[in-house]
Amino acid sequence: xxxxxxxxxLVRKEFALFRRDRAALPLTFLIPAGLIFIFGEIxxxxxxxxxxxxxxxxxxxxxxxxxxxxxxxxxxxxPALDLGxxxxxxxxxxxxxxxxxxxxxxxxxxLSPGESSGVLRGVHLRVLGNPRNxxxxxxFHAVLQRAVLAGLPELLGAPDAGDAGRxxxxxxxxxxxxxxxxxxxxxxxxxxxxxxxxxxMFLLFSLTxxxxxxxxxxxxxLYQRMLSGSVTxxxxxxxxxxxxxxxxxxxLLTLFFTGQFLFGLDITGRLPLLxxxxxxxxxxxxxxxxxxxxxxxxxESARSLxxxxxxxxxxxxxxxxxxxxxxxxxxxIAKVTIVFWTMEGFTGVLWAGHSAREILPCLAVLSxxxxxxxxxxxxRFRRARAFE
Amino acid sequence: MxxxxxxxxxxxxxTAVDGITLDIGRxxxxxxxxxxxxxxxxxxxxxxxxxxxxxxxVSVGDAPPGxxxxxxxxxxxxxxxxxxxxxxxxxxxxxxxFGELQGLYGTKLRxxxxxxxxxxxxxxxxxxxxxxxxxxxxxxxxxxxALLHQPELLLCxxxxxxxxxxxxxxxxxxxxxxxxxxxxxxxxxxxMEEAARLCSRIGIMHHGRLLAGGTVAELLTRLPFxxxxxxxxxxxxxxxxxxxxxxxxxxxxxxxxHFLPSAGSRLSTFFTLTESHGLPPQLFxxxxxxxxxxxxxxxxxxxxx
Ligand SMILES: Nc1ncnc2c1ncn2[C@@H]1O[C@H](COP(=O)(O)OP(=O)(O)OP(=O)(O)O)[C@@H](O)[C@H]1O
Ligand SMILES: [Mg+2]
Numbered sequence: 284x285x286x287x288x289x290x291x292x293l294v295r296k297e298f299a300l301f302r303r304d305r306a307a308l309p310l311t312f313l314i315p316a317g318l319i320f321i322f323g324e325i326x327x328x329x330x331x332x333x334x335x336x337x338x339x340x341x342x343x344x345x346x347x348x349x350x351x352x353x354x355x356x357x358x359x360x361x362p363a364l365d366l367g368x369x370x371x372x373x374x375x376x377x378x379x380x381x382x383x384x385x386x387x388x389x390x391x392x393x394l395s396p397g398e399s400s401g402v403l404r405g406v407h408l409r410v411l412g413n414p415r416n417x418x419x420x421x422x423f424h425a426v427l428q429r430a431v432l433a434g435l436p437e438l439l440g441a442p443d444a445g446d447a448g449r450x451x452x453x454x455x456x457x458x459x460x461x462x463x464x465x466x467x468x469x470x471x472x473x474x475x476x477x478x479x480x481x482x483x484m485f486l487l488f489s490l491t492x493x494x495x496x497x498x499x500x501x502x503x504x505l506y507q508r509m510l511s512g513s514v515t516x517x518x519x520x521x522x523x524x525x526x527x528x529x530x531x532x533x534x535l536l537t538l539f540f541t542g543q544f545l546f547g548l549d550i551t552g553r554l555p556l557l558x559x560x561x562x563x564x565x566x567x568x569x570x571x572x573x574x575x576x577x578x579x580x581x582x583e584s585a586r587s588l589x590x591x592x593x594x595x596x597x598x599x600x601x602x603x604x605x606x607x608x609x610x611x612x613x614x615x616i617a618k619v620t621i622v623f624w625t626m627e628g629f630t631g632v633l634w635a636g637h638s639a640r641e642i643l644p645c646l647a648v649l650s651x652x653x654x655x656x657x658x659x660x661x662x663r664f665r666r667a668r669a670f671e
Numbered sequence: 672m673x674x675x676x677x678x679x680x681x682x683x684x685x686t687a688v689d690g691i692t693l694d695i696g697r698x699x700x701x702x703x704x705x706x707x708x709x710x711x712x713x714x715x716x717x718x719x720x721x722x723x724x725x726x727x728x729v730s731v732g733d734a735p736p737g738x739x740x741x742x743x744x745x746x747x748x749x750x751x752x753x754x755x756x757x758x759x760x761x762x763x764x765x766x767x768x769f770g771e772l773q774g775l776y777g778t779k780l781r782x783x784x785x786x787x788x789x790x791x792x793x794x795x796x797x798x799x800x801x802x803x804x805x806x807x808x809x810x811x812x813x814x815x816x817a818l819l820h821q822p823e824l825l826l827c828x829x830x831x832x833x834x835x836x837x838x839x840x841x842x843x844x845x846x847x848x849x850x851x852x853x854x855x856x857x858x859x860x861x862x863m864e865e866a867a868r869l870c871s872r873i874g875i876m877h878h879g880r881l882l883a884g885g886t887v888a889e890l891l892t893r894l895p896f897x898x899x900x901x902x903x904x905x906x907x908x909x910x911x912x913x914x915x916x917x918x919x920x921x922x923x924x925x926x927x928x929h930f931l932p933s934a935g936s937r938l939s940t941f942f943t944l945t946e947s948h949g950l951p952p953q954l955f956x957x958x959x960x961x962x963x964x965x966x967x968x969x970x971x972x973x974x975x976x
């Protein structure tokens with residue numbers, strides 16, 4: 284009972300300090316919410332149907348293959364592109380180049396009957412482009428890749444995507460295609476990953492910063508004062524951990540509800556599954572923050588190490604763009620990051636509509652990581668006499 | 672109250688506290704005097720139970736060595752050398768937080784917070800954040816936070832660093848009144864004057880060792896006696912002054928005698944004489960540098976070099 288009271292006192296203290304910290308509130312809630320809003324606008328998540336722009340792209344189909352038609356169809360469907368298939372359809376390459384130079388088109392896709400080689404048997408794909416904007420280029424290539432995947436079953440002569448007997452590789456790709464291209468059940472299909480991505484990145488930032496308060500408290504002699512009372516070292520660590528979890532869960536839910544408000548993500552309906560993922564992710568990220576604090580010797584060095592690791596993990600783990608768009612070997616590396624598993628959980632629940640059973644592995648990985656990382660941090664704290 | 676037996680504490684290969692044996696009785700005001708790096712803070716941490724000694728034993732009160740007291744008032748109150756308070760929180764929030772950690776809740780907590788704020792004269796600032804306080808006010812609150820649970824033993828690690836003379840006197844008065852109320856106090860400082868004014872007993876620390884310990888008078892008997900001693904002119908001291916003439920030179924002023932001992936005489940002789948006249952040691956003002964000289968004598972270096 285008394286121990287619980289002590290813990291509560293410690294957590295309340297963290298809350299009081301958090302409220303007093305001018306930078307904490309914006310960094311935890313406002314900046315990520317702002318970024319989610321901005322990136323949502325860039326990707327046209329708010330109202331995909333009436334989006335004014337889209338990237339101006341032309342598709343010219345010289346092929347009579349059904350696969351080629353599927354690809355063009357898929358490109359046309361994608362809200363991120365503004366596909367002109369009308370008057371430009373017959374245009375010659377030179378006319379297309381001119382349009383690109385004049386900035387009336389950003390990319391042109393030319394499909395022609397090709398030799399029977401490679402995976403894209405029968406269709407030859409050429410892309411003319413002006414990569415003036417990195418986000419546009421990125422988006423365009425992602426969309427194109429998906430469009431090609433849409434045509435893949437036809438190309439491979441396997442029109443029914445539900446058939447058994449295909450390689451697992453293909454089934455994975457085709458599954459992506461189904462969700463992305465049709466995407467009828469999920470409103471704002473990529474909102475889940477935009478919101479989840481920024482949320483997890485800022486979760487890591489705020490929890491690491493909260494862990495680095497250990498250095499300030501130690502320097503001021505606050506632990507000496509606390510430990511000379513009835514508080515134990517484990518209570519100090521546990522207090523920090525509980526506060527980190529609490530802050531993380533509140534932060535994630537706030538950002539997800541922002542996503543619901545802005546892009547119509549269904550958070551309320553998915554809460555029973557989303558909450559466990561948020562709890563496990565907060566635990567893992569808090570543990571990460573503690574580990575950083577335990578292997579560094581000052582708040583400054585902890586913050587620089589954390590910033591570096593968080594950016595790398597976010598890039599590799601799929602917080603910025605889907606891991607499935609990355610090269611195979613990076614996809615393998617991604618799996619050792621907390622960000623990857625957190626994103627798996629978020630997109631699993633919000634996008635792929637996974638059931639409780641399907642998110643279990645990801646919950647297990649996150650909780651296991653939290654425990655293992657926390658144990659490593661505790662061991663380091665003990666060795667470095669962090670609380671003396 | 673407190674018993675240290677051959678206590679040693681090492682940081683890596685460096686010995687910060689080196690085989691200190693010390694007994695401090697209930698109600699004592701014990702001064703730990705030593706230069707930077709002498710090991711005062713380390714010794715205080717050992718007494719507060721923040722470190723465990725590498726060898727030897729520390730026991731506080733009647734608990735077995737190394738054990739933590741469950742009852743709050745038996746746990747020592749620690750005034751760390753640094754301002755161990757949250758800058759962003761108000762005086763009251765700080766005190767409430769540390770009070771709760773000492774097991775105080777509800778009305779008892781509110782009452783104690785009010786009491787210690789009053790004691791350090793910060794009641795009017797209770798709702799101000801610490802980072803709006805002056806250095807001296809922060810020091811006072813730093814002391815107040817250690818008093819919340821009414822500890823029987825108070826460990827003060829340089830509680831007056833950076834405090835102006837007036838505030839320093841306020842702290843002294845407060846500590847003296849606590850001591851009169853029965854609190855045992857251990858007080859570390861660099862300043863001879865502070866130790867001489869406050870402490871009933873002084874330990875001189877250097878390089879992790881206790882070089883000498885005792886009352887100011889006891890310590891001074893160890894010194895070759897060549898300093899000036901002043902005492903007031905009263906009927907009781909007139910006889911002493913007459914006797915002292917044989918030991919050195921006595922200058923009499925209307926209100927004060929000044930005694931300049933001749934070379935080779937010892938301070939102990941002087942104190943034997945004063946005792947035989949039934950005169951308390953407080954009557955005699957030793958020249959300021961006397962303890963300073965003792966330190967120089969013991970260590971071969973000045974205290975703040
Ligand atoms: N955590 C630590 N790690 C390594 N060495 C330490 C540590 N703390 C203290 N020391 C060393 O132990 C010695 C005693 O330090 P301590 O802080 O006890 O001295 P002090 O008497 O309190 O000095 P000051 O008057 O400057 O406060 C010093 O030489 C110091 O360098
Ligand atoms: Mg010290």
